[in-house]
Structure formats: C-alpha cells, structure tokens
Amino acid sequence: MAISGARELDDLMQLDRSRRWRSAAFPYLAFAPALILIACVSFIPIGYAIVQSFFRSSTLQLGRFVGLRNYNDFFFTGDGFGSFENSLIFVAGTVVLAVPFGIALALVLNKPILFRGFFRVVLILPWLVSNLVGALLWAWIGNPQYGLVPYLLGKIGVTMPNIITDPTAAMASVIVASVWASTPLVMVFVLAALQSIPTDLIEAARMDGASPWRRLWRVTLPMIRNTTLMALVLTSLHAFKSVEIILVMTSGGPNGATETMATKIFHEAFTLIRIGVGSAGAVTIFVLNLLFTMAFVRVLKSEHGA
Amino acid sequence: MNAMRPKRKLRSIAGKAMTVIFLFLASVFAVAPILWAVLTSLKSPKEVALYPPTFFPQHLTFENYLGAVINNGTYLHYLWNTAVIVVAATVLCLICSAHAAHAVARFRFRGSSVLMFAMFSTVMIPGVAVVIPLYLLSVKAGIYDTVLVLILVYSAWLTPTLVWLLRGFVLVIPYELEEAARIDGYSRLGAFYRVTLPLLRPGLLAGAVLIFANIWNEFLLGYSLVQSETARVIQVGIYANLTEVGVQWSRLTAAAVTAMLPVMIIYAFLQKAFVQGLSTGAVKG
Amino acid sequence: MTVAVSLRHVRKKFGTVEVIHDVDLDIAPGEFVVLVGPSGCGKSTLLRMIAGLEDVSVGEIRIDGSLVNDIDPADRDIAMVFQSYALYPHMTVRENLAFGLNARGFNAATKTKKINEVAAVLGLESLLARYPRNLSGGQQQRVAMGRAMVRNPRVFLFDEPLSNLDAKLRAQMRVEVKALHRRLRTTAIYVTHDQIEAMTMADRIVLMRAGHIEQIGTPLELYDRPASVFVAQFIGSPTMNMLQGRAKLNNAGYVLETEDGLHFPLRENAQVHDGQPIILGLRPEHLKPSDRGVSCIVEIVEPLGREILLYGRCGAASVCVAPGSRLAIEPGMTIDLDYDVANACIFDVETERNVRNGD
Numbered sequence: 001m002a003i004s005g006a007r008e009l010d011d012l013m014q015l016d017r018s019r020r021w022r023s024a025a026f027p028y029l030a031f032a033p034a035l036i037l038i039a040c041v042s043f044i045p046i047g048y049a050i051v052q053s054f055f056r057s058s059t060l061q062l063g064r065f066v067g068l069r070n071y072n073d074f075f076f077t078g079d080g081f082g083s084f085e086n087s088l089i090f091v092a093g094t095v096v097l098a099v100p101f102g103i104a105l106a107l108v109l110n111k112p113i114l115f116r117g118f119f120r121v122v123l124i125l126p127w128l129v130s131n132l133v134g135a136l137l138w139a140w141i142g143n144p145q146y147g148l149v150p151y152l153l154g155k156i157g158v159t160m161p162n163i164i165t166d167p168t169a170a171m172a173s174v175i176v177a178s179v180w181a182s183t184p185l186v187m188v189f190v191l192a193a194l195q196s197i198p199t200d201l202i203e204a205a206r207m208d209g210a211s212p213w214r215r216l217w218r219v220t221l222p223m224i225r226n227t228t229l230m231a232l233v234l235t236s237l238h239a240f241k242s243v244e245i246i247l248v249m250t251s252g253g254p255n256g257a258t259e260t261m262a263t264k265i266f267h268e269a270f271t272l273i274r275i276g277v278g279s280a281g282a283v284t285i286f287v288l289n290l291l292f293t294m295a296f297v298r299v300l301k302s303e304h305g306a
Numbered sequence: 307m308n309a310m311r312p313k314r315k316l317r318s319i320a321g322k323a324m325t326v327i328f329l330f331l332a333s334v335f336a337v338a339p340i341l342w343a344v345l346t347s348l349k350s351p352k353e354v355a356l357y358p359p360t361f362f363p364q365h366l367t368f369e370n371y372l373g374a375v376i377n378n379g380t381y382l383h384y385l386w387n388t389a390v391i392v393v394a395a396t397v398l399c400l401i402c403s404a405h406a407a408h409a410v411a412r413f414r415f416r417g418s419s420v421l422m423f424a425m426f427s428t429v430m431i432p433g434v435a436v437v438i439p440l441y442l443l444s445v446k447a448g449i450y451d452t453v454l455v456l457i458l459v460y461s462a463w464l465t466p467t468l469v470w471l472l473r474g475f476v477l478v479i480p481y482e483l484e485e486a487a488r489i490d491g492y493s494r495l496g497a498f499y500r501v502t503l504p505l506l507r508p509g510l511l512a513g514a515v516l517i518f519a520n521i522w523n524e525f526l527l528g529y530s531l532v533q534s535e536t537a538r539v540i541q542v543g544i545y546a547n548l549t550e551v552g553v554q555w556s557r558l559t560a561a562a563v564t565a566m567l568p569v570m571i572i573y574a575f576l577q578k579a580f581v582q583g584l585s586t587g588a589v590k591g
Numbered sequence: 592m593t594v595a596v597s598l599r600h601v602r603k604k605f606g607t608v609e610v611i612h613d614v615d616l617d618i619a620p621g622e623f624v625v626l627v628g629p630s631g632c633g634k635s636t637l638l639r640m641i642a643g644l645e646d647v648s649v650g651e652i653r654i655d656g657s658l659v660n661d662i663d664p665a666d667r668d669i670a671m672v673f674q675s676y677a678l679y680p681h682m683t684v685r686e687n688l689a690f691g692l693n694a695r696g697f698n699a700a701t702k703t704k705k706i707n708e709v710a711a712v713l714g715l716e717s718l719l720a721r722y723p724r725n726l727s728g729g730q731q732q733r734v735a736m737g738r739a740m741v742r743n744p745r746v747f748l749f750d751e752p753l754s755n756l757d758a759k760l761r762a763q764m765r766v767e768v769k770a771l772h773r774r775l776r777t778t779a780i781y782v783t784h785d786q787i788e789a790m791t792m793a794d795r796i797v798l799m800r801a802g803h804i805e806q807i808g809t810p811l812e813l814y815d816r817p818a819s820v821f822v823a824q825f826i827g828s829p830t831m832n833m834l835q836g837r838a839k840l841n842n843a844g845y846v847l848e849t850e851d852g853l854h855f856p857l858r859e860n861a862q863v864h865d866g867q868p869i870i871l872g873l874r875p876e877h878l879k880p881s882d883r884g885v886s887c888i889v890e891i892v893e894p895l896g897r898e899i900l901l902y903g904r905c906g907a908a909s910v911c912v913a914p915g916s917r918l919a920i921e922p923g924m925t926i927d928l929d930y931d932v933a934n935a936c937i938f939d940v941e942t943e944r945n946v947r948n949g950d
Contacts (some may be wrong), residue, residue, distance in 0.1 A: 038428060205679075
C-alpha cells in the first residue's frame, strides 16, 4: 500500500538536502501532537503509578520505599486473591455471554428481515447509556425490596435470590449489567465485518451444497475471525478495568463477593488511602492486559503468515 | 442422485419465526431498564414509592423533569460543562489522531510500531490507577478542578482508539491521490489537508461519535479530577444527586433520561457514518 | 429428445419492474449453451434463476424433467463458476476443492481420489497446499472450475468466468474450457458478454436483449442468418456493414437505392416490395475489391499483419472491407466493391428483422 512510495517520490522529485530532511521528519512531526498529549497525560501518570507501587505512598508524597510489600499486601491480605478470582469470573462471565450474544445478533441483523432498522437502533441503546446510569437502573430493577424483576418473578411463583445478600446472585447481577453494556459494541463490530464478506462467497457455498449451519461455521465465521478476536479483546480489557458497575450495584459486597481487582484498587486508593497498594494492583492489571494483548497480536499474525 | 431436502419455503418460515422471537427477547433485554427509567420519570414521587410497583404511570406528570432538569440551574450547568468538554476534546483529539494516523499509515518510519504499541498500552491500565497521579499532576499544573484538565485527559485517553480507527481509513484512500497533489505542487501537509482529510470525513464522523459517547458517559475521572460544582460533568452530577438527596428515583430517572438524550440524538444523526466508519476503519484496517 | 434443462414461460420481476419477459428455452444433455448479450440484458439473472440463487416470478424451470423452482441451490446437483472465482480465502486449494464433497458426506478415501483426479486434469497438483491469495488469476480460475468439477454435477453454470483475465490468458482458457467440456460431456450453460467467446465455444448461442431472447441457434446460424439488425451487429467483428435505403425494382431485379442514389443489387427472390425502406447488411469479408461494382473512397487502411482492413465511404455510407489478404491499397484511392448477393442480409427498417424470416 505505497508505504515506501513516499521515498520514491522524493527521489523522483530530486529534492535537495534540506527538503529531504524535512520530508523524512514529516512523519515524526505529524505524530508529535498525539505523542506529546499522550506522554503528558498518560505516560507520565502511568510511570508515576508504577513507581508508586513500590513505595508506601500517600496522596501527596511517595514516602518510604517498600519494594514488593504493596504487591504482597494487595494479593495476600484482605482476600486480595479473592479479588483476582472475582476479576476472572467477572471478565470471563462478561466475555462468554456478550461475545456470542453479540455475534448472534449481528448474524441475525445481517439478513433482510422486517424492521431491521428499528432493531438495530434499539439494540445499540445500552451502549449509548452511561455505565453509571445503566448500573443504577439495573441495581434498582433487581432490588429485592422494590425492584421490578423480583416482583414479576414473584408473581409467577419464582423467588429470586437476593442480589444484595446472596454472593452468587450479586455476581450474577453485575455480570448481567456488564453483558448488557458490552454486547452492543460487539454487535456493531461483527456486523460491520459481516457486511464486508463478498456475497458470492456465500452463494458459492450454497451452490457447493452446504447447509446453512455448515455455511456459518465453515465460511462466515472464519472470515470474521479477526474482527471477532478484536471485539473479544476489547470487551475483556474493558471488563477488567470496569469499576462503575460494581461500585454502584454492590460496592464489592456482600463481603467482597463481587470485589474485583479494579474495585479493590478503588477501595485501597480512596477508602483505605493505601495508594501504594492500589497502584500495585493496577500495575498487575496493566501487565496482565499487556500480556493478553500481545498474545492476541501473536494469534492474529499467525493466521496471516500461512 | 441425492435426496431432496424439504422445500426452501417451509424451512425459512420456521427460521424466520425463531429469528423474530430471538430479536424480540433481545430487544426487551436491551430496552427494559431504559424504558423503565422513562416510565418512572413520568410518575409522581408518591406513585414511584408504591409497592407493588405500577407499570404505566397512573397520572402522567412532568414534574420530575421540571424539578430536576428544566428549573434546575445546576443540572443545566453540568450539561453545559459536559458539552463544552466534549466539543473541545473532540477537536483536539481528532486533530492529533488524524495527523498521527496519516503518519503511521503512509510512512514506515523507525520506531513506528514501538510508538503505536506504547500508545495502545495506555488503554490497558485501569483508569482508577492513573487517577491519583493525574490528580497530583493537575494540581501542580494548576488545572485541577477545571474543565481544561478533563479536556486534556479525555483527548489523550481516546487518541489511541481514534488513531487505530483512522489509520484503517487512511489505508483505504489511494496514495496516488496524494502523490498527484504533490506533483501539482502541494507540500506533504498541503496534500494531506486538501486530499486526504476531506476523504477521511466518514472516519472523522465515526470517531466523533465514539468520542462523544465515551466522554458524555464517563464518570470516574470526572468524579476524581473535578470537585466543585463549577466544572462538574453530567454523570457526576447525577451521582451527586443520588448521594445527597437519598434515592429519589423519580427525579433521578428524569435526570438520567435527559442525560441520555444528547448521545442518542447525535448517534441518530450520524448513524450511517458511524457504521461506515467502523467497517472501513476497524475491519479493513 | 430428452431435455437436460428446460425453461417455460419464465418471467422475473424485481419489485414492479419485469426484467425477464416470457423466456422459453430447451437445453439438450451434454450441450454447451452460451447466453450472450449486452450488459443488462438479463443473462446473468437467467443463469442465477437456473442456479436457484434468484426466485422465479412466473414460469417453470426443470432439470432432467423435475421441477426445481422451489428447490434450494444446494439440492439441485448443479455447480457454478463465478466471475470472481469466489474461492474461500481461508482454505487451501485442496480444502476449497473438498468443501462441496464434505457437505455430502463422502468418505476420506473417495474424497482424496476425486480431488486428485480433478487436480490432475486441471494441472493443479503442485498448488493443492497453497492459499488462493498466493495464486495467479488463471490458477484461481482453474481452482474455481475444479471445485465445480469435483462434485460431478448434472449441469455446469458459468457466470462470465474469463472476464477478469487478460486477453492472452482469456484466449488460452477458452480453448481449455472447451476441451474440458468435450471430455466431460456435462451439460453447460455459459454466460458472457463477449461474442468471441460465444462464437468459439458454443454448441448453440442464446442471444438476449432487454430480457427477451433475440435468437437461438448455432454460431454459424447466427452469423450467416441473423434474425434481426441487433443480432447481425452483435455477432461478428468487425461489425456487419449496414446500408440504409429503399428497395427499388428495376429491369435487373431489386436493388437497394441509397439516399444519394447508389444502387446495391439484391438477391433474386428477395421478399421486399417496391419502395420498402430496408437495410442491407454486408459483412466486411463479403465486400471484395474488384474491377466493377459500387464505388468506394478509401479513408483508412489498418494493417493487421495477415490482412488489411479498409474503412471508406460509398457515397454517404461508411463501410468496412476485409479483403482477406494484404492488398496494395492506400488511403485516398477509389476502389470498386463487388459482393455475392446471396451473402447479403436484408432487414426491414421498421421491424429491424430479417425479411427472410418473414414479418
């Protein structure tokens, strides 16, 4: 795609030395504003947070150097490891439900059905609502005392587990809210990918005698593999970092049953004012996400190199 | 010879029925909380407190909207703040991202992959972790508790995603167009502004939608970096309403529903561009 | 005669617009039929209806006698080669070939045997492990054909398969496809807009125009006895010369009298009447420079190597002459053109149809 074309054109135009230097500098200069912005606002704070994780920090100063003690405190005291487990459960629960659900919706919306436009708008609404408001609404709908869902279920004779006191129900409720918020984006991504599949490929599969199921598995899904993986990674990253939903709905309770690493960081930093410990947890998430993404890039590249 | 399967028409009717049911259930799931919020916002506080809860409002009333939104100067002020931040951040972010995306898509310069990776890695850290350092930085820079700090931070946070989106877009635009402009005498930058940027419009619009939705709905940073009411954003405003007054669902839902509207309107207008932008930038890039 | 594929009173509507009007067609087993015509004439739509990719609005399509209107493409036991080849990009050549077999549940040994056979015929053995993106256009084309062949279908459908190839490759592939058909003897329906492909490959040509069948016949039938002006001008390159005027009866018989008074003799039993506005059609190769005949001023001489093409004027009418060899004729010369009246076609101006067919 003409990436080296820029150099060739320079040769062709026989630019003199100074213009050539300016030409070579162009990409760096173009990149500069973005880079400066991100460096100041993201790199520096992240770097500082990493440093903080090794110190006994308070809000305003670094304090004493304590090595890995913050990490120790995060994971091995106050049920830190439980928060790691909860993070995994929360992320896995969100991804396992939201991604297939989003793909299924995209597949359905790709076909010419009645009111397709209407459905496309309705199904993207959860993404347009802020996490905070969404969490509030779900908390309220599921509230055992005055929520709509327990009431309706009660009317048909089903007692819904109390999402405030029951640990499993609490985790289930935050996962539901998380799936609700994450599915639309998966759906939009996958739908865009589906629409880029050339129609004659599907027709060829039909002519080849493949049943609709076979066409789905052997032709359609493999062709949207990359986009699906990207949606999966983005959803996981987002779920890992998510705090609003859990904080608003359960605040990590009951008894830490829904306390993920992200919310624990929040509590360490803002409630317990153990900044260093919070940062330690954050750095861990950062590293985990990095590894995860690098693995994903590796998988992406491997297909193409065939 | 192979046996003929049941005729097409029968199969498709059953399939269509299941599809419709599936879509219907999914839509109910998607819309239920929002619908409930809208219905609640139209009920009087007394009716909201009723248990068992009523479904449709028995007495339709707009008092919640009047109280929480229209006659509420603070709320409107929050809306204004957020709007200002969104517009400024969109401009800043798009400028930075468009140039960077162009650079990355067209030139293979040394360190480009490192820079890109470094840029994307900023997406991987939880916002929570950077809050304290950002707080310290903003205090030192004297911009803590202002609208400016949010503009800068949001722009920086969204730039990686925008660069990735716009890069895909630039790749689809033929390089020959820019070459033709340069032969016509324009500089690299000139060619970019005159040729590439106009063609980038759907991508920019899609990016604008993304930015708008993300900033308008953001809570954590708005909560941490701004304390006073002067510079507060809308989501924080809703949250504050929640904790100050206790849970008055009728007024809360009115405030929340009003907050949802701008995003929905923007999306409704730019929907086509958004989907097109996403397919070109995200899928082909 | 048994019929492999038959279409009866077939119409196709898209919404309220009818694009195919009352088509009847019978294709014999083993026949290679070419559907040809200009863009938008409906040939691809017709092919897709036979394939099952489009619904039939009115009429019946039968394959081997059975009605297939409502049968899914997968169950019609036919195979199609697409213009864009439509190879599955994420599968190797072997997997592409195997795809249709997998759907029908053959065992592994049979599948391998069939694939290897087809690969041998098409020269694909060394390419079986490659991905489509690593193949040239011609190679992809062969894989697309292989995918159709490996299933041993009742009918082959081709949708402009050579359009994406360069001219030289196209000429080569034409020969290969025809040789393949001669070998397999499977009924084939081939869509193209290129009349050369139609002429060289077809057992019979179906020439379509605006949703109608204009003429069905062997290539030579369409060439020698075109049913209308449209057929005459579509088939054959360079295009048939069309001379307008009126039929006039003189003591030698009927002639075409052009506006500027030139006379072109017509054959003896020409079914025209005096004063009838007609068009005389003469193929370039039928006009021969001679010592007597209609006078023509040569304007352009095109040297083609083995022969020359002459472009000139007879009076006000432009003509093209293909003498079949290299003659020493220069632009600006005046020559006399003679022709065998039996070779000329006469078309009525109003109906645009060949008078021999009766109107």
